[in-house]
């Protein structure tokens with residue numbers, strides 16, 4: 001394969017930042033983690049330090065833990081996502097209810113969520129598909145009117161915004177992923193942010209194994225004193241990786257501009273072809289384009305996929321609907337029950353999208369797609 005669909009952008013300053021930590025005193029939770037968490041909070045527009053974790057999956061599990069999901073609770077989410085959005089809630093014992101998406105963005109459709117909401121709904125979990133922010137104002141209103149909270153899986157969309165409000169400040173709790181194909185990387189890593197301190201505190205406790213050292217109790221019992229009052233896991237991001245994250249953050253705006261420029265170039269090069277649907281972009285949204293999700297309507301997605309792979313282009317499909325997975329089929333979820341997401345998924349093909357992609361590589365992809373369609 002010549003061209004991947006996504007790829008990290010690492011430069012000498014990143015390598016130097018990691019090497020500097022390796023030469024220092026702290027390998028794991030030390031000053032690089034604190035600095036990185038402050039920087040993530042700034043980008044997310046939240047008043048409390050972010051909670052860094054070891055992956056986007058760990059971020060979702062930590063967020064659901066902080067929301068105190070329990071057996072009997074329902075989570076309404078989208079089928080058009082990486083399945084961890086749903087399965088991490090199941091680790092807390094919750095039941096998954098899928099709602100359909102909007103045809104333009106592939107994001108959770110508030111009207112469909114409204115049909116599925118019950119008094120057992122504890123969380124609405126939206127995903128900023130491809131980097132385009134969810135309709136957070138509508139979804140949050142719907143959640144709050146029904147005694148639930150809104151989680152935003154922003155694995156695709158750090159540095160995006162909606163009506164000038166940064167991703168991270170839109171929902172009650174937001175999760176990020178720093179996997180290499182995402183918008184910035186710590187190799188493996190993720191983070192949780194929230195506007196409210198109690199959720200941040202619970203998230204920090206959850207990712208730190210539930211280990212608490214309260215100064216007031218240490219005064220009473222002795223300097224060794226600690227307490228465990230809730231369940232947690234070790235999801236600590238090490239300093240070595242946080243330093244890579246901080247170094248990458250210096251180029252985040254540059255990455256965003258380049259991703260927008262690549263999107264614009266695909267949009268121009270693929271415009272006016274009847275078989276194709278180009279990614280929707282709603283007014284007021286400033287997406288951080290993680291994917292370029294092209295849709296082909298003539299039933300030939302498989303052929304186009306193979307044609308591009310044969311041409312050395314590493315395309316991808318994002319995603320197989322989560323409710324089609326055997327795990328969910330076994331739980332009684334039905335194929336055909338979410339027609340918009342299912343049609344989206346059948347037509348979708350993700351073209352290469354990463355900051356170091358050159359204009360001529362983008363043009364090569366456009367030519368291969370046009371050639372396939374005889375356009």
Ligand SMILES: *Cc1c(COP(=O)(O)O)cnc(C)c1O
Nearest residue numbers: 055056057082084155177178179
């Ligand atoms: C990548 C991704 C995750 C999981 O992140 P990891 O860092 O790979 O664990 C969760 N949700 C979505 C939407 C993702 O794209």
